Amino acid sequence: MKDKLNIVIVGGGSTWCPGILKSLTKHQDIFPLNRVIMFDTDAERQAVIGEFGKILFREEAPEVEFDYTTDKDVAYEDVDFVLCQIRTGGYDMRSKDEKIPLHMGLIGQETVGAGGMAYGIRSMTDMIEIVKDVRAHSPKAWIINYTNPAALVAYGLQKAFPKEDHILNICDQPVNLLRSYGRLLGRDSSEFEPVYFGLNHFGWFTHLYDKDGVDLVPTIKKFVKENGFKPVDAEQRDQSWLDTYAMVADMLQDFPDYLPNTYLQYYLYPKYKLAHLDPDYTRSDEVINGREKRVFAECRRVAEVGTAKDSSVVQNDAHGDMIVEVSSAIYRNTRQTFIVMVKNDGIVKDFPDDAMVEVAASVGVNGPQPYAVGEIGTFYHGLMVNQYSYERLAIEAYFEHSYEKALQALTLNRLVNDAKDARAILDKLIEANKDYWPELS
Template sequence: MKKENLHVTIAGGGSTYTPGITQAVLNNLDRFPMTKLTLYDIDEERNEDMLLIIDYMLKTTGHDDIELNATLNPKEAFTGCDFVFSQIRVGGMEMREKDEKIPLKYGLVGQETCGVGGFSYGLRSIKGLLGVVGFVQEYAPDAWILNYTNPETLIAESIRRAYPKAKMINACDMTISIEETMARNFGYDRKNWICQYYGLNHFGWYTEIYDKELERDVMPELIEKLKKKPMKIASFNKGDQSWQDAWNKLSKILNLFPDYLPNNYLEYYFFPDIVVEETDPNYTRANMVMDGRLKHTKDMANEIRNNEDGNILDFDFGEHGQYIVDMATSILNDSHDRFMLILPNHGAIPNLRDDAAVEIPAYVGRKGAEPISMRHNIPDFHKGLMEAQNAAEKLLVDGYFEGSYQKVLQAFTLNQTVPSADKAKLALDDLIIANKNYWPELH
């Protein structure tokens, strides 16, 4: 692997998260010397908007010596690249809106990565990521793929089956978002934390948060603080009431189950009836993003087109971009830094099935991820929840590769946000129609 003149391709280059990733690279050029950046997307308008924004960013920060390209052609995008940062959203926000609103018709959770909406998105994402990984294997087989595309456990399971030798690491930034929000709320420095965590993607628990500076596990005191008072949203979620609702429910979970600190996404599995009741079926999270982050990004691109003055670039995405750049740097320099990743279990959680795709701490170096073993069994409550959800995910992936309506229906029915097989079938049949251009044919 070369260590200079790196070529990075961002798959899903038109994403609103691309500026945060780019800025993180620019802040770390001494450790990660990128000289070429390619934005790859299938949405030409969004990719062109982002090309304007990133070009403006490079010029105004004194990095216009970095070669910048945008393309819809996979051969141009991936040939000769060293790292691929993947953040694709198959179907865009329009399909996310359907993932959220169709389940709500039947009193089911409508959410991007959880419930049957998450499974709907998963079937689209599997196809999209298999395509990206296939292109990378063809045009840049030695490149590392660092994947942010959701739903992560479904992606990890699918790529493991189709491309077992792909140099790919699956990571989710939700754990660091939780950690950063807690740290900012309660006066800690997240960079001092060593976290023990296990689960599936968006479905897990912290068992320890050791603070190196304070020389103690701060998780018990965090739990007590959160039980008494929910967190306030951090600046990277500013103005987004849905995140405040999430932190409120995190405190609710802790008052019921205070032994471990949960991922806030467990609200969809513990309180699906409450979530449905509190959700406006006509204006869901997808609409909030379209009216917020997407519009904001479009406005910035137009300001650049119109040669407007002032502080045009206005982004705060927390640690999202830094996390993926830190992973790439750890691979490049073989530094074995520690990250929360989605990996095959292989005994890391001793009393969970060996082939489960789990989210656990791991060290990352030149040969990829080395998972850290829990070295003890997890509680039956968590194990039972995880086993059911993992079985549902595996059935969904089976259904994708086999084109099996029956297995996808089983997956929908087993999903723990779904109270009835009848509702699972109603939602599935509607989602098949909505996803006719994206899902495999089920029979």
């Protein structure tokens, strides 16, 4: 085991980067660092975050070498961990992902529905290139990937690199939910032992044990029924996220078996969600006018005054902490439990083996060792098979350059669910993504 590690953050211009940098400085006890490099193709955007990072590391971890670059040969050379969070096409394309479907009377969202498929196909070329570039420079580096839409990206990477055993796909939404449960119970969520199954942004907590082995799910259900549900960082969230968490109460009323992932609201209540979404002002506008402005303004302020002490740039540390803690579990071989994406291979009974399911797993030096789920109920199995089929066809459309499979994928998607609508929106998405998608024929 190396004494200190070299890491690269891919997507250094992301507004989530300051939180990751802060987590890296504060977790030196479990994830000791020699060098941290940020890499992005957008030099101007990354520089704002990078200058903040220089000050942060100078003040909180001066022994760590920190820099940022647009040269992938510099970024990937001799690294141990690659923390990957890219957004191909930036917020301009995200806005199209959300607004094109909405203007056609369909759900527009970053990771689900037609917009999610557009983003997923758009991400694949860059993600495949990143893996190849990393392997050319650092053959044994762990790639911790949390690029959205994680379900499609994870499935696509598994197809592109079937023998790859050093890529771990993760998402912070289960962690955000666990922290939110901790808030409403007045408990430390790091002590919870979750039992979870599903696909990314499409899953359920069946049990949530405390350190004494008591299942907290019944208590959480009762609390949400009586008091509603808020994210752990509710005071810092935009209204759309508060509305999203509030709908957990609706889902529990209709489907009380398990605690749902918040994204299930789109699949279970598409008509309701569509009626409450504005096609001219979507989540991308909220981010651009909210978190985006706040983070970049604060990073510029820190650079101007020359100190990051008392900076408010980090608002939700769950994202950064999760990434560092998962990486640390691999580095230190702690076998800590996390919710991650892995190839099914019998984990969920009677479900396709090649599906990338999201389940609890112990994580150590050899990667994730998932816990078996077994048989699931007909309702949940049916929802998951439908979603998996859409995901598989979407990725096959990418690799095979197949218009037919893209059309099949959108027709199956619960947020489209009509072949004529699917064809109309597919043609619009092809035009919007002509600089990013492969030509579909």
